[in-house]
Amino acid sequence: MYTPSNPNIVGDFVREWVPNLVAYLPATVQGYIPSAEIAALINVVICMVAMGVAGIGPVPVLIYMERKICAHIQCRLGPMRLGPHGVLQLAADIMKLLFKEVYAPKSVQTFLYYLAPILVVTAPFLNLCMIPFGKNLQVADLDIAIPFIIAVNGFGILSTMLAGWASNNKYSLISGMRSGAQLISYEVSFALVLLLIVMLAGSASLGGITESQSGNFWDWWIFKAPVLGLLAFVMFLISSTAELNRAPFDVAEAEQELTGGHHTEYTGMAFSMFYLAEYINLFTTCCVATVCFLGGYNAPCIGIAAVDGILNMVPGIVWFLAKAFFMVVVYMMFRWTFVRPRTDLLMALEWKFLLPVNLIMLVLGFVFVAFGLFLP
Amino acid sequence: MSNLPPGFREPSVEGEFEEYYLNMGPQHPSTHGALRLVIRLTGETIIEVVPHLGYIHRGMEKQAENLGYTQYIMMSDRQDYLTAIQNNLGVCLALEKGAGIGVPERAEYIRVIMTELGRIASHLVFYACYGGDLGGQTVLLYGFKEREMIHDIFEEVTGQRLTTNFFRPGGSRMDVPDTFIPRVKAFLAHLEKTLPDYDRLLTKNIALVERSVGVGKLTKEQALAYGCSGPVARASGVNYDVRKNDPYSIYSSLDFNVPVMYNGDCYDRYLIRWQEMYESIKIIKQCIEKFPAGPYRSKEKPNFKLPAGSFYAASETAKGLYGTYVVSTGGANPYRIHTRSPSFSNVSAVNAMAKGEKISDLVTILASIDPVIPEIDR
Amino acid sequence: MNDKELNTKEYAAKYIRNCIEGPINLLKGLTVTTKYMLNPKKIVTEQYPENKATLKMHERFRGNLEMVEDENGDNKCTACGMCERACPNASINVLPTKNIAGKKVLGKYIYHFGSCTQCGLCVEACPFGAIHFAQGFEFAAFNPEEFERVLNKKEGRG
Numbered sequence: 085m086y087t088p089s090n091p092n093i094v095g096d097f098v099r100e101w102v103p104n105l106v107a108y109l110p111a112t113v114q115g116y117i118p119s120a121e122i123a124a125l126i127n128v129v130i131c132m133v134a135m136g137v138a139g140i141g142p143v144p145v146l147i148y149m150e151r152k153i154c155a156h157i158q159c160r161l162g163p164m165r166l167g168p169h170g171v172l173q174l175a176a177d178i179m180k181l182l183f184k185e186v187y188a189p190k191s192v193q194t195f196l197y198y199l200a201p202i203l204v205v206t207a208p209f210l211n212l213c214m215i216p217f218g219k220n221l222q223v224a225d226l227d228i229a230i231p232f233i234i235a236v237n238g239f240g241i242l243s244t245m246l247a248g249w250a251s252n253n254k255y256s257l258i259s260g261m262r263s264g265a266q267l268i269s270y271e272v273s274f275a276l277v278l279l280l281i282v283m284l285a286g287s288a289s290l291g292g293i294t295e296s297q298s299g300n301f302w303d304w305w306i307f308k309a310p311v312l313g314l315l316a317f318v319m320f321l322i323s324s325t326a327e328l329n330r331a332p333f334d335v336a337e338a339e340q341e342l343t344g345g346h347h348t349e350y351t352g353m354a355f356s357m358f359y360l361a362e363y364i365n366l367f368t369t370c371c372v373a374t375v376c377f378l379g380g381y382n383a384p385c386i387g388i389a390a391v392d393g394i395l396n397m398v399p400g401i402v403w404f405l406a407k408a409f410f411m412v413v414v415y416m417m418f419r420w421t422f423v424r425p426r427t428d429l430l431m432a433l434e435w436k437f438l439l440p441v442n443l444i445m446l447v448l449g450f451v452f453v454a455f456g457l458f459l460p
Numbered sequence: 461m462s463n464l465p466p467g468f469r470e471p472s473v474e475g476e477f478e479e480y481y482l483n484m485g486p487q488h489p490s491t492h493g494a495l496r497l498v499i500r501l502t503g504e505t506i507i508e509v510v511p512h513l514g515y516i517h518r519g520m521e522k523q524a525e526n527l528g529y530t531q532y533i534m535m536s537d538r539q540d541y542l543t544a545i546q547n548n549l550g551v552c553l554a555l556e557k558g559a560g561i562g563v564p565e566r567a568e569y570i571r572v573i574m575t576e577l578g579r580i581a582s583h584l585v586f587y588a589c590y591g592g593d594l595g596g597q598t599v600l601l602y603g604f605k606e607r608e609m610i611h612d613i614f615e616e617v618t619g620q621r622l623t624t625n626f627f628r629p630g631g632s633r634m635d636v637p638d639t640f641i642p643r644v645k646a647f648l649a650h651l652e653k654t655l656p657d658y659d660r661l662l663t664k665n666i667a668l669v670e671r672s673v674g675v676g677k678l679t680k681e682q683a684l685a686y687g688c689s690g691p692v693a694r695a696s697g698v699n700y701d702v703r704k705n706d707p708y709s710i711y712s713s714l715d716f717n718v719p720v721m722y723n724g725d726c727y728d729r730y731l732i733r734w735q736e737m738y739e740s741i742k743i744i745k746q747c748i749e750k751f752p753a754g755p756y757r758s759k760e761k762p763n764f765k766l767p768a769g770s771f772y773a774a775s776e777t778a779k780g781l782y783g784t785y786v787v788s789t790g791g792a793n794p795y796r797i798h799t800r801s802p803s804f805s806n807v808s809a810v811n812a813m814a815k816g817e818k819i820s821d822l823v824t825i826l827a828s829i830d831p832v833i834p835e836i837d838r
Numbered sequence: 839m840n841d842k843e844l845n846t847k848e849y850a851a852k853y854i855r856n857c858i859e860g861p862i863n864l865l866k867g868l869t870v871t872t873k874y875m876l877n878p879k880k881i882v883t884e885q886y887p888e889n890k891a892t893l894k895m896h897e898r899f900r901g902n903l904e905m906v907e908d909e910n911g912d913n914k915c916t917a918c919g920m921c922e923r924a925c926p927n928a929s930i931n932v933l934p935t936k937n938i939a940g941k942k943v944l945g946k947y948i949y950h951f952g953s954c955t956q957c958g959l960c961v962e963a964c965p966f967g968a969i970h971f972a973q974g975f976e977f978a979a980f981n982p983e984e985f986e987r988v989l990n991k992k993e994g995r996g
Binding site: 342424427 | 480482488489490504591592593594595596597598599601602605661662665667668670671818819820821823
């Protein structure tokens, strides 16, 4: 059993050191500072800033990657004008979106209409707090991180349905209903796959899951449980793509059918909130995949001491980001290769294929754990 | 059912869902232009679709009454803009029939090569849009990539990529350049290497198969009743191709097959266009082998007149049967020109195909018909 | 596929077939996109304004109408009006004038570029080869009057 023995670097650093730092302040100031509370406050602020950076930071990178990868798949060059190879294109796009009027059409439900884009960015930030980016580099190491992530993902559905309902547009409404049905279904298999990992790792905290994979690269769950891990990884890819509402499972957005779906009526920053949430969600999901299947911040050691020494010298966060961005590339390849299934086919895929397979995998996982059928 | 909006006929469906109407188009990503479909739905199931046409009606047939015969060829470019060159041929065939002009052999070969290239270009756009409408954005770009290469050939030969305005009664406007045949050969070699890639990318994709097999069924009787032609009719088992059944130009001397399929669903309409592309490649190869020297146009007749009477000629464009009906009173201008455009009849069958399907299927069905709206509205 | 028409056995067969063939075909699709992504030679787009110097249109490209002029700026037009009659959308006005000898020559060759469809019938109709299509293709303008052009610099010589 994993016990969160590692101190939390962002949190605990401040918690432990700030009271001591206070001691160096002039005595007149010290008298006014209830030091423990200040320390907690500074801790919260630092965590918030860190999460803001971790959440918003990857988004420009992801959008640039998406544009370039999609362009190269499609035999194009992608953005090339602004900055070398178009790296500044996104800045221009953000400027454009900022200066656009946030306009609500007549007869929308104004409160819900504006609530939806605010809600939509909440969930990915909450999820991000659970992710261990490196050893001790984590905002909160909850013991129930996996159930928490599953629960928080519900916000995504809520905002999509709110946007669909409040827009007073038939296309948006259909989109809201579609995404509601789709996301609730795929929650099931998403949860079941993560449950399998919890069962194998014997811990529901992401730190614990990462610790359970320390060692060589075949100790990662994708390899450690032969075949089962790979199968679970594929299941995770499918159900998380649906969770992310990303092509090929973007039946809610479905530009060709529903002209953008739930965010048809949004403009300017309200629209870009949906856009932002999509990419933070993508990054968060890639992080969860990295933690659960690819060993988190563990270096891909190969069992030879000399090589492992060098690999271990690289900070964990580098390995983590490398793995996470590899996952991003995988998701992007999916998006730009496959065509979109119809809504009912999507449901059939979930209830007739993913769910039975996931249940069988749970049983198999039990067998694996009971008989210890893991790679050494 | 007097309280239904105009065009709707079906009785109301008893069920847990209320009926509602959805306006698809004229500005919608997958209506391929300014086509408006009013859909009557319960939930996501379609009860009835009523297409509304005329958003880009330009009165071409009326304008033609004030134009000379050769000037109308320019108008035909603006109908099916994806294969303008085939429309040029369709008009020229009718005018040649009326004026009794023969066509030299080389001109016939030029015509066949150019129109078959146009057919491949149109079917590539179909492939692109079919994939694109089903959500595969990459497919959209792949199809257009090779199609642009065909248009490069067109630009070199005719001077324009889309609005070619190339054929004239009695031949073509000018001879093909010397680089034409090697260029077509090189392109065909490239295409034969690339098409299997595209086939592998999309044809057996499970989402595409599940979304198109059995979707949008059109029986043979319905296809005939709606006057469908081209790949839409041939996918329903109507073995009719003007090139085979009523051969014009040199098609009777060429060896090619007319693919026919019998399920009448979207997948058959998709597959049939793939086979037609390969048949077109076969035809072009034969023409390149036999490509003769000689004059490219029978005689110069800039503003010729047709004898009084009415003339009709049909040709097979990528979309189906393209007919031109010319009525002449003997003057320099036609009394009336009517175009029988294949997309018009094909789109009229959309209600029969889409009944009982989902909204997503309507997109598939519309893409599988491959309509070109300027051709419908003229 | 309409599953309601299938019986249990057929449905099971289809289900198993889809489970096996589906992922294989999806992977085949992925190989295609990966191949295209990793091969920079397959990129077909051009960097347009940058490659302006090397960009050459085809010889027959129909851009804008121009008069064929010799080195002195003289044209071959006789103001016969064949092009005006050949034009389907009345984009050409040939305004003749009389020269000193009292002969009908070209005064102004007015070209309404805004309504021209570049069909090429005028060039075809001209019996003297006095007009041709130039290679230009950048014609965006702020003022619609820029599309009303007088093509000839000098009067025709008749």
